[in-house]
Amino acid sequence: MHYQRIALYIFKKIGKLITLLVAVSILSFTLISLSPIDPVRSYIGADMTRVGPEQRENIAEYWGLNESKVQKFLNWGSHLLQGDLGTSLLYRSPVTAIIAERFLASLALMGLAWVFSGLFGFLIGSIAGMKEGTWIDRIIKGYCYTLASTPAFWLGLLLVMIFSVSLGWFPIGLGTPAGVLAGDVSLLERLRHLFLPTLTLSIVGVANVALHTRQKLIEVLNSDYIRYANAKGEHGFKLFLRHGIKNIALPAISLHFASFGELFGGAVLTEQVFSYPGLGQAVVQAGLGGDIPLLLGIVLFMTIFVFIGNLIADILYKVIDPRIRKGDF
Amino acid sequence: MKGITKKFNLRQRTIAKIILAILFLIAIIVSGLLIGNDKLSIQLDLKNSAPSLAHLFGTDWLGRDMLARTLKGLTISLGVGLLAAILSSLIALAFSLLASWNKTMDAMITWLIDMFLSVPHLVLLILISFAVGGGFTGVVIGLSLTHWPSLTRLLRGEVLQIKSAEYVGISRRLGKSRWWIARHHLIPHLLPQLFVGMVLLFPHAILHEAAITFLGFGLSTEQPAIGIILSESMRYLSTGMWWLAFFPGLSLLIMVGIFDILGKNIRKLIDPFHGQKG
């Protein structure tokens, strides 16, 4: 009975992912086919004058640019089903390989930032909620509201100006030092390059978790069971540990998992500022350079990424919360 | 200071904050519109000067006054944000009303919301600007098409709540038509929510506009948009010309913050029991 429900749940979620991916592919393909940007032109770039119409025709032919839109979609779709996302025009290598390589770099950045912002956000959110209405709450709240209005890329620029330009503590950009083979870069050097982008992304991510945690904690503190716990003589930190933390941690973690989309949005900007060679930078270059296969590949990949985040959030609720675990899975 | 704030009650303070916020925004618009092209002209003899009394925000590598450029940029951002917020609110209103029609419609709209929310905002924006070919229209269309889902979800929840309210059920049993109920029960409840939702969309729209422009997908480089200014400043980062990035970004932050304050205070005035206190 129980396993049956789990199976049904998995089945439903997979079904949802498939319909989602199909819809997103159709949507993005339609959008891209509307684009006035000529991929051949953007591919050749400045060399346009030196390339004759015949050559251009050959390139278009080679990429299958002259076929009808539906045909193009079907071609692309059938390759996609075989796990072939096509070849990137900019990097001239398979899209899958580029995404894999770039995503690993981004994952280091996003993963670290995700953990830091989650922990720190939860901490200050809890403090603000516990001390609601006091000066410390006001400072934390003000800090979060300011952060929520701060452009992520501007924050990155500020950090570069302070720590790299003025103080010279960190390199200005790039994931690895220029002119050194990727394999030779020491871990320390990598971390030095990772530090500022991670800091930027962490700071930006804090506001959401903190405000949510604060809000939830205030709600919990006004609940009947906390008032009752108060009446039973429980108070302060012990009360928070016993009744508060359990009731706010789950929503906070779930929210954090469900924020993968925003996390990647922040990563795009941060990577651009720090010239960090991750997936975010790749999507910008693909968009600017008219690299349609790469752009489509990244869109699909990010859809799965966000979906997984939401899925984990959903499952967490079902596994941890006894009200749902014992109720209907 | 404390004495002054204590003297006024919450209502007066809220209204004062709203008025101040509006005045501030009007000041930005007016000054942005008053600044002619002469202020933005190139004066090479004044290039790369640090902030001074004559040029509060300093000048850039072409000697253009950064204060004038920033104000102009803010005005552009405001215009884009206004258009995008209105358009996406309209989309949200239409969709939430459609969703209230019947179950199939509701399922379709929910699915559509899920789909739009499953692609990261910024990626979707890049896709749309790519499709439309960037520029002012591209940004406005992109922002409008990406910002409606969250507001639609909120409004849809409100509609569902009202629809299942006992007093609406009673109204039906008293023989009132659907249209009558929509006009007397539903819309009066929805309009304030929509308005507040729209004001709170502004900050998001403006930030996204700046971001997408910064990445090179948004407004064209001839316009002194904040995103353009900041992305240009990247080239001069290592020279130590901090004012190129600092002031424009800070101004943007302040404007976004003001919109946020405006929205939250209006919400407090309309619906004081909503979520966060204080």
Add this chain to the structure above:
Amino acid sequence: MKKMRNSNPLLEVKDFSLSFRQYKKGLHETKLQVVRNLNMRIHAGEIVAVVGASGSGKSLLANAILGILPNHSIQHGTLNYKGIPLTSEKQKQIRGKEISLIPQSVNALDPLMKTAKQVQTVIREGNKQEIQKNIFRKVGLPIEAGKKYPFELSGGMARRVLAATAMVSDAELIIADEPTPGLDPKALNETVAVVKQLATDGKGVMFITHDIDTALKVADKVVVFNKGETVEITEAANFYGHGEKLNHFTKALWNALPQNDFWDDAITKRVRANTNPSAEGLKVDGISYRYQKGAYLFKNLHLFVNPGEVLGIHGYSGSGKTTMAQIIAGYREAENGNVLVNGKSRKYSGINPVQLIWQHPEKAINPRWQMKKVLAECGMLDSDLLEDLGIKPEWFTRYPSELSGGELQRFCVARALHPDVKYIIADEITTMLDAITQAKLWKTIVNHARNRNVGVLVISHDGKLLKKVCDTQIDFGDIVNV
């Protein structure tokens, strides 16, 4: 009893008043006085009932004694515990230890903590598990209930967990805040027994309730509360006959109870029993209902209401009466079966000839509307009925939040008594109201039913009320067929 009176009181409340700063729509600041000049004393071994309609500020009194009021409250007067003033320091020190609360809502249990653990946290010394198991046995809870989360318990069981928590705390003063709402008689008697046991053990009990009947069952003394003010403090024994020993307000309240005068026997005429079932009437023909393939709430249920008849259905909370009412009034679809009005199936245009009056009037009125719009919606703005119901013209321009539950329910009754309405279903409509308003509303409804030949279906858990107002009574358990 006499001896205790002379000793120092456990709790003494002197000239106590309480108000709130409140913000309404548009942030208009108002000061809301909820308790005024309250005086009372509780001795050890004594049960004092605080009786008042819902919203009269009773529960706030409990929170004030424990010192757990929200921040925006303002209080004046003295609270003494064993002769020592209850400062917030003192409150912090003794709450949970010497003063303990049995809260009103079962939501007071932490949703994510097993119940045994919740009881054990209160125990300060000894073998916690052993004590907890003993107390569970004492209040009649199975031991396995301790391994469950609150959401897995029935409302009655959750209440017993709350009572058990108060009992293990060895507090000397226990505040029971409305611990018996809507309980069936068995559960009610159990709770009453638990409370009496506490007093026998030498503890002082403050028993807060809106139900005089229950109050008289448990209490030695009764404090009558109206609109935040103490109206009278009297011995429970003084409630007898026509209340000769009570003061004016309490007397009116006492006499308005269904088992007493209620409506001065103004309406005595009874409608004859159902003689001709095929003629006009509200016919419920074999309806069944269940939630998504769960157990049936009722199966093949039959009912018949004659025009002008007042038919009572008696049953306890959670038994499916409300669902039945909603089906008959057309708010829900039955799985099968029909509802026929004067032989015809319901049609969906114009005003429904069957109107339902809901239990909670605040939910049945659009909070954004002025009251005159509510009346305009149903076309009753200039009906003579408004005067009968005691609706004052100055209420027309008010918003629902500015009126009490009893005042709002009058509007709901007025709305349902539209000339085109043939049958009314009243679902626990006076459960939340004070006895005086209850009597007044029923007088109007029954009078109206007689004069206009409107059939009324009364649904309630209150057998005494049904006995008073109905021509015929049916037990809900007898017709559900499950």
